[in-house]
Amino acid sequence: MSKTIELAKHLETLHINNMYKSDFYWTWDKTDEELDAIFTVADALRDLRERNKSTRIFDSGLGISIFRDNSTRTRFSFASACNLLGLTVQDLDEKKSQIAHGETVRETANMVSFMADVIGIRDDMFIGEGHKYQKTFMDAVKEGYRDGILEQQPTLVNLQCDVDHPTQCMADMLHIIHQFGGVENLKGKKIAMTWAYSPSYGKPLSVPQGVIGLMTRFGMDVVLAHPEGYDVMPEVEEIARKNVAATGGSYKKVATMEEAFQNADIVYPKSWAPFAAMEERTRLYQAGDQAGIDALEQKLLSQNAQHKDWTCSEEMMKKTRNGSALYLHCLPADITGLSCSEGEVDNSVFDRYLVPLYKQASFKPYIIAAMILMSKVKDPVSALMALDGAGKRKMF
Amino acid sequence: MSKTIELAKHLETLHINNMYKSDFYWTWDKTDEELDAIFTVADALRDLRERNKSTRIFDSGLGISIFRDNSTRTRFSFASACNLLGLTVQDLDEKKSQIAHGETVRETANMVSFMADVIGIRDDMFIGEGHKYQKTFMDAVKEGYRDGILEQQPTLVNLQCDVDHPTQCMADMLHIIHQFGGVENLKGKKIAMTWAYSPSYGKPLSVPQGVIGLMTRFGMDVVLAHPEGYDVMPEVEEIARKNVAATGGSYKKVATMEEAFQNADIVYPKSWAPFAAMEERTRLYQAGDQAGIDALEQKLLSQNAQHKDWTCSEEMMKKTRNGSALYLHCLPADITGLSCSEGEVDNSVFDRYLVPLYKQASFKPYIIAAMILMSKVKDPVSALMALDGAGKRKMF
């Protein structure tokens, strides 16, 4: 029995009826079994591909991508996932588009979706805006489908919003599961999500938020650490607390990187901007106050600079379990002595973890493909079995 | 018998031999039966897709797109149509291209067409230029095919030129046919193509021209209305007059929006620039006279502003048949109180017609796909029957 068939049999045991035709905004919208289904399908698609079996569930179809910020990793991951399943990506490049001044999101959403099977949106820059845009967009296409404008209802893959970064955090989590030999081995493991110093400005909060919102569901001891003023959204911390209440792990905040790293099994040191400052920035942008934005940037950079000791140095790594915690990063990292003079991580640490780091990133295309498959295919168990059984090769 | 088979049987009765390998410049180049064939194939492709049947007639192949102006709707429609049939879009982005100073259109046309099955071009900004560019381009590939440079002869879909906008107007027409329950119900219906005020500048004339050139072929009473100085190309009015002489409808021009709307069954209020001004602009661009262009823009904006009463208000709509004519727009519209303070249409009118408006737009991908299919497939009846009969699904 192939690995894919084994995985399909596991999938059969899960309650996943609500995933068909559903959008993927935040991991905490989904049940544990639904997340399990994503991981399972991701592994199955990888197995099929490794055995040169076609993974196309689409004969034709479009995946629409909207990147409201620059992106390489997520852009290529989305393109790879679409291609893996047989979809063609059509990018809505707002610079090349005739989106009229004052055109509603509702209109744009319908106009690009006549043949869209799936829609991937990245909009993470402005607190209070990214998720709202995705929701408005998807409500519009849902209404369009209901009104008979669209013949099919496209589904969303959130490619990063201001609240969560589910494709990243699910890929991170699948990497952890593989590194630790299964989800059953994670109980009691300590993971440290910590702030780290970066010489750049305004990095989104969606990764730390996504991490505490997801990783508190697996019985792990999740620790969040950051300097004063770098709090994440309280709503997401509330999610984290509910998660541990339900699954038996723990969630706590500590005041130093040292304490967070102490005996940690996994560390995720990464810079982000203060939530309050990001709220202020959103207001300044809405007011078109460029002088205010510039002043805020200077303020934030000097605020960052007070915490240069928050860095994943060799010293710091020594504090982790056996000095060899699994080091995670969503990439690109600010690497001390390589890409900047002082940054998030020592070059020697980063370099030692290069292979696992790149493997961590390698899960993202499969996670996205699994999200698409689960939202578009009514009977995913049969789909996996059919792909496994068919003689169709990925390449000659 | 499926709807597709019914449509294929209807297609079989039409004289369409000249469509194979032909370009689609203007609707008036085509016979009534040829236009009927496009509508028929568009409906069939939609039916196949709704029943999750593969509509691929290409196993591989390229659709080349050239957008010399920004575009969202038409870009996505072309991409959707190509994908529906199995073609991949390759966009000729003139900014990223090494098109040498002085490089001939003939050379560019051949260089991008070695594997092109179809070519879609939008070039609508300059009177006397858009069609000329398309013609030069297609003459070059035809010559290239004849000379053995190209192994296949790509065909053109005009995605909007300075004269006609056939994919738009054919989609508009198919929408009308569906709304009125068949082409046989259109005889004697009144359609008002009217100018409307917009606070922006230099909108192309191809939509009003395309509308009067096409909609005069179905026995309708077509009325064109615009303020003095906003005439369309006289050659196209000549086409409209010939059409009504042949098909028994009528074509007339009236001086006010009110008169045009009076008892209209269908209204299409939309802004455009004066033809003479667009000619002047073309000359100024050719002379590189930026000061002249700026002056012209100011002149045109203030000329527009004298006609703010040309707007599709609730008052105006009341004059139409039972106060409930079908409202059309090619989108995006300038909506009073939504996207601008005074524009083409009242927000309440626009909002009431939102669903039919978006449905109107939804026909464009199918119209484009039908144009491609009819120009590339020698025996379209067999092709539709084969797609209907094959067990191949669009998606799992």
Next chain:
Amino acid sequence: MSKTIELAKHLETLHINNMYKSDFYWTWDKTDEELDAIFTVADALRDLRERNKSTRIFDSGLGISIFRDNSTRTRFSFASACNLLGLTVQDLDEKKSQIAHGETVRETANMVSFMADVIGIRDDMFIGEGHKYQKTFMDAVKEGYRDGILEQQPTLVNLQCDVDHPTQCMADMLHIIHQFGGVENLKGKKIAMTWAYSPSYGKPLSVPQGVIGLMTRFGMDVVLAHPEGYDVMPEVEEIARKNVAATGGSYKKVATMEEAFQNADIVYPKSWAPFAAMEERTRLYQAGDQAGIDALEQKLLSQNAQHKDWTCSEEMMKKTRNGSALYLHCLPADITGLSCSEGEVDNSVFDRYLVPLYKQASFKPYIIAAMILMSKVKDPVSALMALDGAGKRKMF
């Protein structure tokens, strides 16, 4: 027996085991039989396509393109080749990417390659940089494959570097082979690769280098001519000399265009920048010395202008064998009286050779497709036979 089957039988006689999973940097890395294999597969793919047979060896898969300079011809050729084989192109547009300041090529290479089957890179502007970038990139993906980050090892097609332009020169060569009725007719033919005046600045050396590095392998008399100071890389001249020693042709340098053209069977007059100046430019760019770059440009333009007599005029063409040598150019050319007042070639000469020139360009997509097929398919003979035998059509 179809032409494809004949070609497959010829392919079977060649020693090509080393091509599977190999990169294509420079033609001189490959044996004569390996180059023969590329030509053979290119001809077979063309034959299959002409007979409307599907040439897809991929059911899904990605071709990554990286154009570090603007490109039309090569971009469309790569897109065409990928489409022909069933791959989708995903372009790494460095402007839209979040490639961090200081991000290593190793990281970028892995991040975009998780599902890459083939990678095409054009990077030709800086002497000493283009090939180095390609090598660093491909070493990174090779390491990524070895380390289990990538499940498959993508292969490289060099779409032009600072040293060679193999897809161009192989296409040129296949054109010559077809024009002269077979490689066996080339022995003793004289080909003149000559510099020509251009009013523009800094054209790469990879074409003349690629030509002397490749065309010296077919028993031809290869002559290189350029004004003083326009030398090509000595390493490549060394290759040319080794080639003729092995294959019995000749390679020599002459001081004038007249001498080079004398009784030539083939002429390839084309501008390029002086090697030493390109080295200096690389240094100036690395130092960020814009004033120095501007000064160098002026110096080079005036240096060029001293050699306006190096032009492929009608006079010059008369010196060739029967006044009717085969004229080659990689396009776009600087055409006297068409795209500039004084350039590389007279308009009347260029125009007379238009059809063969465009045919020359038409081989490039097939050459690229053949390079991809040979590097990805373990048993290309079976692949060609399977494509020929299968009833699968390219289009309905």
